Amino acid sequence: MASIDSGGGDNHKKGPGVKKAKKLSTRVDMTPMVDLGFLLITFFIFTATMSSPVAMDLNMPKDTKDLKDQTEVKQSGALTIMLGKGDQVYYYEGELTPENASTSFKQTTFKGIRDVIINKRKEVISNYKGSPACEQKAKDKGRDPKTECADEDFVVVIKPDDDATYKNTVDILDEMTINNVKRFAMVKISDTEKELVKATEQASGVK
Amino acid sequence: MPHIKMARKSTDTDMTPFVDIAFLILSFFIMATKFKPPEPVPIETPGSVSSIILKEENAMLITIDKDSKVYVSINAKKDQGKLTTIIEGINTSRSLGLTPAQIQNFKNTLIVGVPFGSLKTLLNLPPAEQAKVGQPGIPVLDTLNNELVWWIAEAKKAFAGEKLLYLIKGDNHSKYPSFEAVVNALRKNEEFKYNLVTSQEGAPEGTELYKERQGKK
Numbered sequence: 378m379a380s381i382d383s384g385g386g387d388n389h390k391k392g393p394g395v396k397k398a399k400k401l402s403t404r405v406d407m408t409p410m411v412d413l414g415f416l417l418i419t420f421f422i423f424t425a426t427m428s429s430p431v432a433m434d435l436n437m438p439k440d441t442k443d444l445k446d447q448t449e450v451k452q453s454g455a456l457t458i459m460l461g462k463g464d465q466v467y468y469y470e471g472e473l474t475p476e477n478a479s480t481s482f483k484q485t486t487f488k489g490i491r492d493v494i495i496n497k498r499k500e501v502i503s504n505y506k507g508s509p510a511c512e513q514k515a516k517d518k519g520r521d522p523k524t525e526c527a528d529e530d531f532v533v534v535i536k537p538d539d540d541a542t543y544k545n546t547v548d549i550l551d552e553m554t555i556n557n558v559k560r561f562a563m564v565k566i567s568d569t570e571k572e573l574v575k576a577t578e579q580a581s582g583v584k
Numbered sequence: 585m586p587h588i589k590m591a592r593k594s595t596d597t598d599m600t601p602f603v604d605i606a607f608l609i610l611s612f613f614i615m616a617t618k619f620k621p622p623e624p625v626p627i628e629t630p631g632s633v634s635s636i637i638l639k640e641e642n643a644m645l646i647t648i649d650k651d652s653k654v655y656v657s658i659n660a661k662k663d664q665g666k667l668t669t670i671i672e673g674i675n676t677s678r679s680l681g682l683t684p685a686q687i688q689n690f691k692n693t694l695i696v697g698v699p700f701g702s703l704k705t706l707l708n709l710p711p712a713e714q715a716k717v718g719q720p721g722i723p724v725l726d727t728l729n730n731e732l733v734w735w736i737a738e739a740k741k742a743f744a745g746e747k748l749l750y751l752i753k754g755d756n757h758s759k760y761p762s763f764e765a766v767v768n769a770l771r772k773n774e775e776f777k778y779n780l781v782t783s784q785e786g787a788p789e790g791t792e793l794y795k796e797r798q799g800k801k
Binding site (some may be wrong): 548 | 634754
């Protein structure tokens with residue numbers, strides 16, 4: 378610690394008029410400086426925004442009334458995912474008819490939907506019979522026709538319910554990127570589907 | 585008998601290296617810190633695996649808060665005149681009768697989340713007080729009177745010939761209908777490309793995307 382030597386207790390006798398220059402210590406007390414330094418560090422650590430936000434691209438199709446412009450979806454390759462209350466996910470494959478509603482309409486969570494998507498994709502790829510038009514296109518672009526076209530028929534239709542949150546929507550869109558689903562669409566939920574979701578929610582007690 | 589004298593050690597420690605390190609860390613944090621811009625509406629964004637860094641210049645930011653209220657703010661730091669063009673356009677197209685002072689005040693307004701009817705009252709307040717007032721949100725859910733459509737139309741006009749990004753920043757707990765209404769408002773203006781503001785997340789292990797990203801490295 379820096380302390381000033383008052384020179385009170387020295388016994389040297391040097392005679393009158395002889396002044397000895399005091400030897401001051403060159404050491405400075407650094408404690409306050411360190412205190413301040415660390416205070417500032419803590420402040421900056423707390424205010425630092427380390428993760429910068431990222432952007433997720435979303436492209437929506439143009440509204441087309443013309444049937445010719447609308448993309449046709451093959452029943453065999455379609456997977457419809459509905460988002461409901463309480464982070465619940467409902468899905469069915471192909472078409473929903475009054476006859477098959479009880480068996481094909483299923484409930485899962487965000488954890489389970491990934492496997493559903495992966496399995497469906499595998500199924501579609503294994504059923505791939507070859508489409509000359511698509512393969513020609515891929516060849517022209519210089520891409521591998523097999524990987525490019527095998528999942529051509531695979532389409533995921535996303536239908537968020539009114540009770541679904543924005544997080545659910547982003548999560549399911551993210552799931553499309555994660556599982557490399559090239560064709561997906563966000564569609565308004567139909568009344569029959571809404572009723573089915575509501576009924577399932579009530580039956581399983583989702584709040 | 586020899587007397588052993590124990591050397592008295594000083595309790596002082598040399599703090600210089602300690603201070604060196606402390607200030608090194610301090611300077612690192614000062615340089616690395618990018619201060620959060622003031623957030624008039626706190627938003628908790630959902631995570632996504634996307635890795636595109638958000639661009640905020642020349643952007644129209646549509647915010648949806650946790651109560652599904654919709655706000656709009658325009659980021660045009662380089663050209664403040666654009667903001668005036670937008671508010672003047674809104675003023676004439678919706679015949680709001682704003683005074684020049686109110687129009688001037690729009691430049692400093694951080695975020696707008698009121699119906700056109702209350703815009704006058706909001707612009708009468710100084711910017712510091714605007715944040716304190718609870719804004720009811722822009723009415724979007726009524727498909728016939730989606731006021732966001734007008735905001736987008738004017739912004740689009742003001743940025744004609746330039747690239748204008750549409751950022752949608754939604755809260756985790758906001759409901760889907762609001763988001764849908766926002767998208768519909770954009771679609772009505774023939775805008776089909778948007779950026780959703782999210783926080784970064786890693787790709788889950790074992791998935792297609794994970795394999796792809798690992799392969800690239």
